[in-house]
Each structure stands twice: as structure tokens, then as C-alpha cells.
Amino acid sequence: MYGLVNKAVQDLIVTQFGQDKWEAVKEKAGIDIDTFLSMKSYPDDITYSLVGAAAEVLDLTPARVLEAFGEHWTLYTAKEGYGELLEMSGSSFVEFLQNLDNLHVRVALSFPELEPPSFRCSDVTENSVRLHYESHREGLAPMVVGLLKGLGKRFDTTVDISLEASKDQGHTHDEFLIRFEKRT
Amino acid sequence: MQSLSWSPRQFAQVFPFHLVFDAETHVRQLGPSLQRLLPAISVGQPLSRSFRIKRPRMELDYASVVENRQSLFLLECLGTDVVLKGQMVPMEGEDRIAFLCSPWVTDLKSLKGMGISLSDFAVHDPISDYLFLLQAKDTTLAESARLQEELSAHRETLELEVQQRTQQLLREVEERERLEERYLQGQRMDALGKLAGGVAHDFNNLLQVILTSAGFVKDGLALDDPRREDILEVLEAGQRAAVLTRQLLTFSRRQPVKSEVFDVNDVIRGIHKMLRRLLGSDIDLSTLLADEPCHVCLDKNQFEQVIMNMAVNARDAMPNGGKLAFEVATSREGASFGCDASLRTAGGCVRIRVQDTGTGMSRDIQQHIFEPFYTTKRQGEGIGLGLATSYGVIAEAGGEIRVRSEVGQGTIFDIFIPRAVEETVPTQSGSDDARPSLGTGELILVVEDEPGVRRVACRVLRGHGYEVLTADNGRSALALPETQLRSVRLLLTDMVMPKMGGAELAERLVESHPGMKVVFMTGYQKGEARIAGNSDVLNKPFTVDELLQAVAKHVPAQAPEPAGSA
Structure with missing residues (x-):
């Protein structure tokens, strides 16, 4: 994964738990890198190690860490200079989800080694959408839940997410049913 | 190849920013995104009312546009910051030209300023990719700038640490060199001391025989015997030789001493008049005594001799007069004087600084001045035992003498002596006034x-x-x-x-x-x-x-x- 992802993990831990915890996570993960570079591709193992170590150091489940990370991701990328991109990618929660694949395709122009997941929407109604999530990476569904919660905050929309079908249960991909409502 | 046949809706979807004008250069059709971007423009109005061709440089007339249709056109929208970039495409069978364009944007922020978003562009439009790349470029530049700042901060910290460490190392090297020099000096002085002590010991035994035997001869001569004067010469020479051997023994720290505790201030004060006479009127003598008692434990007579030696040397170094200052100071922490660790631990030390404005000494001379019989004076003015015995006296008391001097800049002698922490009884009794008497067969x-x-x-x-x-x-x-x-x-x-x-x-x-x-x-x-x-x-x-x-x-x-x- 690109350094931007690892930087987001670092930012999440430092801002919410403190620098000491981040140092402890790094030590636990056996990572000896002072500064991650956003545009540099790092082995996936580094990210997985960081998440695993964070779960141990912070006494959380890995799923909870991933969810927190997903929620933090939208905030972090906006902060890290991708705000306009996010802003231009949709003016509402559902429009953003519909453009998410386009966004990833175009992001790949800048990150040539990017292997992004696929997000596809179906059954779009005024207050619900079915999101089909496919990734060659395993076990990141909790991160999608966090991501959707983060987007809900970004677009000032309450979201209710339920995992309707799971890759873990033998489906080809994960499928979320999201009910949403714009806050007035 | 079959030509594409698009409905106006499809055309608008593929070219959302298009603009069609006729041979009169009146607007005939506007893409939906262009309408959002430039709501003041409407169908039927002359193109020149709202636009000016920025590139290529030409008038906005139909024929010229057709003629330059292969060019990349930039149309400036009057009264706004919007510039449209695209290609003029004459429409087959119609006297119309379609300007297939999109707004010229250099960053995503400007897009927002125009009131449009990425979804206003056709999905296939490479400009979306271009904008993403611009975004990545901006973000990378921002990250580079941030990393540069961090790097600069690290570099400054590193430079500061290197500077501090370098200074520390230089101090350590200087200290080590000083210690090595003093160690070698100490080794040399120790060797010289052993040599001098050994010679003096053997010489003393010889002098003992000479003086005592000469005394027997003298006692056997009548008072008017002409040989009496000769034997007195022998005795006097023997006594002078005995003085020399005592000095050598003092240098080699093998002369029995009568240590006692005294206040250095008192001694300096006590011999001030004598020093005054010794130095003469050309030399300005000053003494600065310590505010508190400066007790030391050593042979008081020998200490007085050390001070006199220093004064004589200073006088000889100032043939045309000058200033000689004695300064007494004490430190309970010793370290403030920069003296050796052994002096720092024993309750501080006393420093007697002797500073003159004389001719000074070269470094080479300074390395030898404490050696016995080393002298820079002319023959007959000194035999080179003054500083050697001073060295021995102070070393015997656990102290040290340091010299700083430069040719033409005068000389500073610093005498460090451990503070006496308590009054101690002299180790040997003073002179004995018992008169010789005859034995009775004991x-x-x-x-x-x-x-x-x-x-x-x-x-x-x-x-x-x-x-x-x-x-x-x-x-x-x-x-x-x-x-x-x-x-x-x-x-x-x-x-x-x-x-x-x-x-x-x-x-x-x-x-x-x-x-x-x-x-x-x-x-x-x-x-x-x-x-x-x-x-x-x-x-x-x-x-x-x-x-x-x-x-x-x-x-x-x-x-x-x-x-x-x-």
C-alpha cells in the first residue's frame, strides 16, 4: 500500500492516543521507518503489522481498529491535500459513493501501483443504497464500515449500515445495505 | 466506416461544454455544463458579445475560424475569468461550427470557483485525469515542502549537536593533551628527583666525613696556626656544598620537613617588607590576600623560600622594572581553579598567584624550568635550583605549580596547595637548644x-x-x-x-x-x-x-x- 495509508494509521493513533502509543505500535510491529512518504509504495505487510500491533497496544480488536481507521481515512485524506478531490467527487453521500470507483481509477494515475478495491452501487433510492465492495485483500470489510461512517459525517448524513452478504460466508464479495438520511 | 449519429442529448452528454455558432457567429446551441458555467450566454446572441479569441490571434469571423480549424482555440469569456479551450469543428452539411471545449483549469480550487464540479465533465474527458494529476502534484509539493521543513529542522538540530559534540571533543582532547604533558613532565621530574636524591645522599656521606674530619683538624690546630685559615675555607666550602645537597633533596622530596599548619595570608603579609627590599624601587609590588583564612600544612620556612624564589625570578625577569602581584585565593571546591582531581577532593585548595610583567618565557623554556640546574640566568646569577626546590616543596605538600607565560607578555605562576582541613600538630619538633655536653661513659x-x-x-x-x-x-x-x-x-x-x-x-x-x-x-x-x-x-x-x-x-x-x- 502507499505511504499515504500508513501515514493515516499513524495520524489516527497519534491524534487519538498520543505519540507514545504510536512509538509503541511501531516497536511492536517491528517497523523502523521514521517517515512514510505518501507517494511511495510499501509492502502490504507493513500496514497489516501496524494494524495488528495497534490492536494489541490499544487493547482493541483488529476489526475495531480497521473501522476507526476507515472513519479517519476520509478526514485524513481531506486534510492531506485531497480535499478538493473529495469535494469534486460528489455533492452528496450517495453521489460520492457512485463516483468512488471513478475516483479510484483516476487516483491510479498518480499512484501507478495502486490496487484499489471496487465500489459499485445498486438499488439506489432516496434513502438507501446497496454497496457492492470487492477487494483482493482479505478482512478489510470493517474498514468499509468506518469509511461509510466517515462519509456520513462529511456529508452531514446519518447512516445505518448492515452487512447483507459477506465474502467470509462464501459470497463473491461483501454487500452492504445502507440507509441514509441527510440531517436537516 | 459507419458515421456516428447522435441525438442532441447524446451529443450534450459526450460534449457537455460544447458551443455551436452559425456563419453569422451567433450562438445556436450550448452544452448543459457550459450553460451552468456561463449562465449569461444565451442562444441567438452574437458570439463576439461574450467572447474574444485569445489563441490563435485572429478576428472572430466564420471564415477565419474555418481556415484555422486545426488550431487549438482559446476563447476568453469577457467579463469573467473563464477561458474555454477546444477545437473548432465545422459541421457537415450545415454552415455551423461546433466548438468542442472545456474550461481551462489549472487546479481543483479554480473549478470550485467556477461553480462546477467533476461531474460536469464527460466521464471520458481526460481533463478529469489531468485535474487528478494536478491534485497529486499539489499534494506532493506540499508534502515535499513539509519534509523539507522537517529536514531543515533536523539538520539544524544535527548541526547544533555536532557543534556541541565537537567542542566537547576539543575540550577533551585539550584536557588529555594537558594531562599527558603533565604526566610526562611528572615522570621526567620524578626521574630527575631520583637521580638528584641518590647523588645528594652519597654526596652527603662524603661531606659528613669531610666536614667532621676537617673539624677534627681545626680543633687540633692552635688559634695562631697559619693552616687554620685553610681548614676554615674547607669547612665553609663543605657547608655550602651541604646547602646544595639539601636543595637537591628538597627538589627530590627526600629532605625531612617540619610540616605545620599556617595561614598563607599571614606568611605573605609577614614577608611583604622583605620582598619590598628584595625587589627594589623599580618594581611595583602588590598583594591581594584572601578574605578568609587560607590554611595549608607544609614546612613554613620552605614555603617562605618558595615565595622568595618566585619574587627573585620575577625581579630578574623585569630588568627595567615592572609590576609583581601576589594574589591569595581559596576554594572549597577546588574545581573552580581548574586544579587536579586530587586537590579537588580534599576540601578545596589554596591558590597563590604570582604574576609579573616581565620578559616572559618560551614554551620550550617553560618545559624545563623546574628541572634542577636549569637556568636562563647568566653564570653567577643563579645555579638553577630555586624553582626546582620550589617544585619539590609544593609537591611534598600535595600541591602543584603551574606556569603560563608568553615571550614579552609576562608570566603567571599558580601555586596550588591543598587546604588544611584542621589544625594539625607539626610532625617534628622545632630546633633543640640542648647544649652539647660531655658524656660520662654512656x-x-x-x-x-x-x-x-x-x-x-x-x-x-x-x-x-x-x-x-x-x-x-x-x-x-x-x-x-x-x-x-x-x-x-x-x-x-x-x-x-x-x-x-x-x-x-x-x-x-x-x-x-x-x-x-x-x-x-x-x-x-x-x-x-x-x-x-x-x-x-x-x-x-x-x-x-x-x-x-x-x-x-x-x-x-x-x-x-x-x-x-x-
């Missing part, structure tokens, strides 16, 4: 390995009424019959002898004969034997009177028995 055991010294000592003692037993070392003495040893009143023994020295001999004899007194003859080592109440030290070379005084002190003359008594 038995003295003389133990001395040097035959000449042994012989003259025996002759003196026998000549003054004492009985004498002799031995040439400690073991020989112990081998004497007990009946004889039992009668010995006083043991007169050399300190350093083969087989068994004087210290061990005295200890064993006194243990077996508690009433026996001891006088050590030595010119060599301090501290070779514990000087107890029943013992004393006689420095070589000694005079006949000094020997008799030492003996008489411990073996008082017995009153002669009245004549005729039974």
Missing part, C-alpha cells in the same frame, strides 16, 4: 654502612666521653652480644643500609630494650621510620655540635660523682 651503638661516616661519628662520641659500639648494618648490630646491647643507652643508626635498615633495627631493639633511645642519621628519606617520642632524626651532613646535641637530648649527662665519695 654506651652508644653506632650503626652505619659507610665506614667514613661511622668512623667520624665514633671519633666524635669517644672524644666527648661516650663509649661506642659499632656495626655496619642492622643485622650485624642485632648479632652483638646481649650483655653489650643491654648496656646501650642510645642507638645512633643510618636509615638505609644493606641487609637490614635502621628503621627495622630500631623497632626490634626498642622492643627488646624499652629504655633504649634512637637517633636516626639520614639525609635521604622522609617517613622511613615512625619518629616516636624516644627517637629523633639527625640530618646529614651534621656538625659535631649537632651530633652531640642530638645525643645529649636523649642521654642527659649524669652529674659527676663527688670526689671521694664511696
Whole structure:
């Protein structure tokens, strides 16, 4: 994964738990890198190690860490200079989800080694959408839940997410049913 | 190839920013995104009312546009910041031109300023990719700038740390070099001390024989004997030689000393007048004493001599006059003077600074000034023992002397002496005023390995009424019959002898004969034997009177028995 992802993990831990915890996570993960570079591709193992170590150091489940990370991701990328991109990618929660694949395709122009997941929407109604999530990476569904919660905050929309079908249960991909409502 | 046939809706979807104008250059059609971007433009109005061709440089007329249709056109929208970039495409079968364009944007922020978003562009439009790349570029630049700042901060920190460490290393190197230099100097002085001490010891034994024998000759001559003057010359020369050997022994720290606790301030104050006379009127003498007592423990007379030596050297270094300053200071922490660790730990030290404005010394000279017989003075003005003995005196007291000097810039001597933490009793008693008296047959055991010294000592003692037993070392003495040893009143023994020295001999004899007194003859080592109440030290070379005084002190003359008594 690109350094931007690892930087987001670092930012999440430092801002919410403190620098000491981040140092402890790094030590636990056996990572000896002072500064991650956003545009540099790092082995996936580094990210997985960081998440695993964070779960141990912070006494959380890995799923909870991933969810927190997903929620933090939208905030972090906006902060890290991708705000306009996010802003231009949709003016509402559902429009953003519909453009998410386009966004990833175009992001790949800048990150040539990017292997992004696929997000596809179906059954779009005024207050619900079915999101089909496919990734060659395993076990990141909790991160999608966090991501959707983060987007809900970004677009000032309450979201209710339920995992309707799971890759873990033998489906080809994960499928979320999201009910949403714009806050007035 | 089959031509594409698009409905207006499809055309608008593929080219959402298109604009169609006729041969009169009136607007005939607007794409939906362009309408959002430029709501003031409407179908039917002349194109020139709202636009000006920025590139290529040409008038906005139909024929020119057709002629330049292969060019990349930039149309400036009057009254706005919007510039449209695209291609002029004449429409087949119609006198119309379609301007297939999109707004010229350089970053995503400007897009927002125009009131449109990425979804206003056709999905296939490469401009979306271009905008993403711009975004990535901006983000990368921002990250680079941030990393540059972090790098600069790290570099500054690193440079500061390197600078601090370099200075620390330089100080450590300088300190090490200074210590090495002083260690080598100490080694050299120690070697010289051993050499000088050994020479002085042997020389003292010779002087002992010379002086005592010359004394016998003198005593045997009548007062008007013309040879008497010659023998007096011999005696005087011998005494001068004895002074030299004492100085050498002081330098080599083998001269017995009478240590006592005194206040350096008092000594400087006490000899100020003498110094004044010594220096003469051309030299401005100043003394700055410490505000508190500066007690030290060493031989006071020797210390006074050190101060006098310093003053004489300073005077000789200022032939045309100058300033000489004595400054006394004390530190309970020692370290503030930068003196050695040994001086820092013993409750601080006293510093006597002697500073002159004289000719100064080169570094080469400074390295030798404490060596005996090293002098820069002309022949007859000094023999080079002043600083050597000063060095020995201060070293004996556990202190040190440092010199700083530059040619033409004067000289500073710093004398460091450990502070005396408490009043201590002098280790040796002062002068003894006992008058020589004749013996009345008391038995003295003389133990001395040097035959000449042994012989003259025996002759003196026998000549003054004492009985004498002799031995040439400690073991020989112990081998004497007990009946004889039992009668010995006083043991007169050399300190350093083969087989068994004087210290061990005295200890064993006194243990077996508690009433026996001891006088050590030595010119060599301090501290070779514990000087107890029943013992004393006689420095070589000694005079006949000094020997008799030492003996008489411990073996008082017995009153002669009245004549005729039974």
C-alpha cells in the first residue's frame, strides 16, 4: 500500500492516543521507518503489522481498529491535500459513493501501483443504497464500515449500515445495505 | 466506416461544454455544463458579445475560424475569468461550427470557483485525469515542502549537536593533551628527583666525613696556626656544598620537613617588607590576600623560600622594572581553579598567584624550568635550583605549580596547595637548644654502612666521653652480644643500609630494650621510620655540635660523682 495509508494509521493513533502509543505500535510491529512518504509504495505487510500491533497496544480488536481507521481515512485524506478531490467527487453521500470507483481509477494515475478495491452501487433510492465492495485483500470489510461512517459525517448524513452478504460466508464479495438520511 | 449519429442529448452528454455558432457567429446551441458555467450566454446572441479569441490571434469571423480549424482555440469569456479551450469543428452539411471545449483549469480550487464540479465533465474527458494529476502534484509539493521543513529542522538540530559534540571533543582532547604533558613532565621530574636524591645522599656521606674530619683538624690546630685559615675555607666550602645537597633533596622530596599548619595570608603579609627590599624601587609590588583564612600544612620556612624564589625570578625577569602581584585565593571546591582531581577532593585548595610583567618565557623554556640546574640566568646569577626546590616543596605538600607565560607578555605562576582541613600538630619538633655536653661513659651503638661516616661519628662520641659500639648494618648490630646491647643507652643508626635498615633495627631493639633511645642519621628519606617520642632524626651532613646535641637530648649527662665519695 502507499505511504499515504500508513501515514493515516499513524495520524489516527497519534491524534487519538498520543505519540507514545504510536512509538509503541511501531516497536511492536517491528517497523523502523521514521517517515512514510505518501507517494511511495510499501509492502502490504507493513500496514497489516501496524494494524495488528495497534490492536494489541490499544487493547482493541483488529476489526475495531480497521473501522476507526476507515472513519479517519476520509478526514485524513481531506486534510492531506485531497480535499478538493473529495469535494469534486460528489455533492452528496450517495453521489460520492457512485463516483468512488471513478475516483479510484483516476487516483491510479498518480499512484501507478495502486490496487484499489471496487465500489459499485445498486438499488439506489432516496434513502438507501446497496454497496457492492470487492477487494483482493482479505478482512478489510470493517474498514468499509468506518469509511461509510466517515462519509456520513462529511456529508452531514446519518447512516445505518448492515452487512447483507459477506465474502467470509462464501459470497463473491461483501454487500452492504445502507440507509441514509441527510440531517436537516 | 459507419458515421456516428447522435441525438442532441447524446451529443450534450459526450460534449457537455460544447458551443455551436452559425456563419453569422451567433450562438445556436450550448452544452448543459457550459450553460451552468456561463449562465449569461444565451442562444441567438452574437458570439463576439461574450467572447474574444485569445489563441490563435485572429478576428472572430466564420471564415477565419474555418481556415484555422486545426488550431487549438482559446476563447476568453469577457467579463469573467473563464477561458474555454477546444477545437473548432465545422459541421457537415450545415454552415455551423461546433466548438468542442472545456474550461481551462489549472487546479481543483479554480473549478470550485467556477461553480462546477467533476461531474460536469464527460466521464471520458481526460481533463478529469489531468485535474487528478494536478491534485497529486499539489499534494506532493506540499508534502515535499513539509519534509523539507522537517529536514531543515533536523539538520539544524544535527548541526547544533555536532557543534556541541565537537567542542566537547576539543575540550577533551585539550584536557588529555594537558594531562599527558603533565604526566610526562611528572615522570621526567620524578626521574630527575631520583637521580638528584641518590647523588645528594652519597654526596652527603662524603661531606659528613669531610666536614667532621676537617673539624677534627681545626680543633687540633692552635688559634695562631697559619693552616687554620685553610681548614676554615674547607669547612665553609663543605657547608655550602651541604646547602646544595639539601636543595637537591628538597627538589627530590627526600629532605625531612617540619610540616605545620599556617595561614598563607599571614606568611605573605609577614614577608611583604622583605620582598619590598628584595625587589627594589623599580618594581611595583602588590598583594591581594584572601578574605578568609587560607590554611595549608607544609614546612613554613620552605614555603617562605618558595615565595622568595618566585619574587627573585620575577625581579630578574623585569630588568627595567615592572609590576609583581601576589594574589591569595581559596576554594572549597577546588574545581573552580581548574586544579587536579586530587586537590579537588580534599576540601578545596589554596591558590597563590604570582604574576609579573616581565620578559616572559618560551614554551620550550617553560618545559624545563623546574628541572634542577636549569637556568636562563647568566653564570653567577643563579645555579638553577630555586624553582626546582620550589617544585619539590609544593609537591611534598600535595600541591602543584603551574606556569603560563608568553615571550614579552609576562608570566603567571599558580601555586596550588591543598587546604588544611584542621589544625594539625607539626610532625617534628622545632630546633633543640640542648647544649652539647660531655658524656660520662654512656654506651652508644653506632650503626652505619659507610665506614667514613661511622668512623667520624665514633671519633666524635669517644672524644666527648661516650663509649661506642659499632656495626655496619642492622643485622650485624642485632648479632652483638646481649650483655653489650643491654648496656646501650642510645642507638645512633643510618636509615638505609644493606641487609637490614635502621628503621627495622630500631623497632626490634626498642622492643627488646624499652629504655633504649634512637637517633636516626639520614639525609635521604622522609617517613622511613615512625619518629616516636624516644627517637629523633639527625640530618646529614651534621656538625659535631649537632651530633652531640642530638645525643645529649636523649642521654642527659649524669652529674659527676663527688670526689671521694664511696
